[in-house]
Amino acid sequence: MFSAVAALIWVASATAGGETIPGNPLIDITAGPFVFGSDAGKENERPQRIVEGKAFAMNEIEITNAQYQRFVDATGHRAPFYSGHPSLGLPDRPVVGVSFSDAEAFCAYHGLRLPSEQEYERAARGMGGALFPWGNLPVDAMRANGGGSPCCRADNSDGYDMTAPARSFPKGASKEHLLNLVGNVWEWTRDFYAPYSGGTSPDIAGKYRVLRGGAWNSDPSRLSTTYRLAYDPDFRFAATGGFRCVRSQD
Known part of the structure; x- marks a missing residue:
């Protein structure tokens, strides 16, 4: 593993350069009130309410295999599970086969962190509570890389059997x-899974992290800005799970 001193030097130089991860700029998301949750979605997406969001910046695209490999080469961190896969492992595709801690380590190395659920949702749907990043028009093959119905099977009508370039x-x-805040790959958030309303049952409290956004094999019901998936943070064998990073602005 890389040393703390090396990490500090890297963070300082990257911040000064204005692009922490080469080829994947951080995009500013402004502070202000926004719609969070959905009363029309699954039970765990309710209730819909207005929350006050803080300013942050988020990667423009999902972290790619090429970007992750540079981290592996620099630190000796373990490679993603699908490294070298003929499709999933292509350099311009989002990295998959990474656990929560793998994603967390990558972001920390670059002086960043994983987004919260609220940050993901604010970036994905804007302030007005859109159903999708592009607005309220339904998912189609021109806007997102998704799967067929019923879940969860690949559908190449969008041009890709599995992941698409980031x-x-x-x-x-x-x-x-x-790009691709809905579809292509699920994205790790830093939050533990818990219902928005009511208590958390002992069997799930502090156990699962939340994935957002749906993936290349997700049916349309899972391809939204509010769908929440509770997931084992230690599982690193999913061909559908990736991430991007954020930086606080205050």
Whole structure:
């Protein structure tokens, strides 16, 4: 593992350069009230309410295999499970086969962190509570890399059997021009899973982290800005799970 001194030097130089992860700029997300949750979605997406969001910056695209490999080469951290896969392992595709701690370590190395659920949702749906990053028009093959119905099976009608390049689907970009916040790969958030309303049962308290956004094999019901998936943080064998990082702005 890399030393603390080396990490500090890297963070300082990267911050000064203005692009912490080469090829994946941080996009500013402004502070202010926004719609969070959905009364029309699953029970665990309720209630919908207005929350006051803080300013932050988020990676424009999902972390790619090439970006993750540079981290592996520099630190000796373990490679992603699908490293070298003929499709999932391509350099421009989002990295998959990483656990929560793998994703957390990558972000920390770059002086960043994983987003909270609220940060993910604010970036994905804007302030007005849109169903999707592009607005309220339904998911289609021009806007997101998703799967068929019923879940969860691949569907190449969007041009890809599995993951698409991280810079695909510009018509599905968010208001701030972030790409693939819905579809392509699920994205780790830093929050433990708990219902928005009511207590957390002892068997799930502090056990699962939350994935957001849906993936290349997700049916349309899972491809939204509010869908929440509780997931084992230690599991690193999913071909559908990736991440991106954020930086606080205050």
